[in-house]
Amino acid sequence: MRVLIIEDEPLAAEKLIKLLFEYDQNISILETIPSVDTAVSWLKNNDLPDLILLDIHLADGLCFDIFKQVQVKCPVIFCTAYDQYALRAFQLHSIDYLLKPVQYAKLEQSLQKMKDMLPTGTSATLENPGVSENQINEIVDMIKSREPVSYKSRFMVRSGARIRAVKTEDIAYFHSHDKLNLLVTKDGHSYPVDYSLDELIQMLNPQIFFHVNRKLIIHIDSAKEIHPYFKGRLKLVLEPILDEEVIISSQKTPLFKTWLDQ
Incomplete structure (x- = not known):
């Protein structure tokens, strides 16, 4: 087959x-x-x-x-x-x-x-x-x-031997790295999560979080700088800094601009 x-x-x-x-x-x-x-x-x-x-x-x-x-x-x-x-x-x-x-x-x-x-x-x-x-x-x-009953307000994450709760308003972005999906807080701490990005985007308020690409979901406050890029694309600088290039495709650029300007 x-x-x-x-x-x-x-x-x-x-x-x-x-x-x-x-x-x-x-x-x-x-x-x-x-x-x-x-x-x-x-x-x-x-x-x-x-x-x-x-x-x-x-x-x-x-x-x-x-x-x-x-x-x-x-x-x-x-x-x-x-x-x-x-x-x-x-x-x-x-x-x-x-x-x-x-x-x-x-x-x-x-x-x-x-x-x-x-x-x-x-x-x-x-x-x-x-x-x-x-x-x-x-x-x-x-x-x-279809409106979800509610959006997730916090995530339980493991920090060493402890488990702590991270509120969604304290999250800067989620991204995939080395076969892990990571939650990154606004103060720069990273924690692995068990959800895929596709599952996460269903749990998050779409007015606050945007699915940038297959490796990244960002909080609206984490887009520090936005630069025009080749062929109608956009390049983002995030806060805290993500140590890889963040590019928004030309197809998603109009949606992203509308999302930012809500």
Whole structure:
């Protein structure tokens, strides 16, 4: 089975690959793709895979923009942090969905469901391929209109042998580094957290936190300097300083400017 993974978080992608190989060592991972634009380009220029594992929130927007530009005729399994109540519609428009963090037993069930849906001896192509634009808009509207009960107000983190609470207003940013997701406070302390960035962004107030790229979520007060960069992108200087370049893509630049100017 040839699998395409569309996921903007390296740690989440690595976990999916590990679980797929646990299911079947003969599975071929064709590519790991982090963005809508890259996915559209790949799908237009390559043979369809047997299966796509697809994250909802990608580096440059919602994955549904892919379906608006390319007719996807192969099975799709969504991977998402949204709960079952919010995702009932996905059962109508895909093979299945997996809640993050993805568990092996659930992945196995989804793969078996895919096999049961496909005629024996045929390639992995559905008789009623693709997702209509009305269906896409229905799902997107559902996501945008869904208000969480509450946003997370604090995170419990480990500091040596102790556990302490960090209030969200004291957080400067979250970032991925050396296969760890780190919470960095405004006074410069770093603590590992067990959540992926995709899970974190669902817990945080979008008026205060912005998902800059696949490695970084920032607090609105942490953007110390903003500089124009090549090809419509922006370069950020954070406080406290992050020892790596922080670039906002041209696709996200308008959203970022609107977020800052709220």
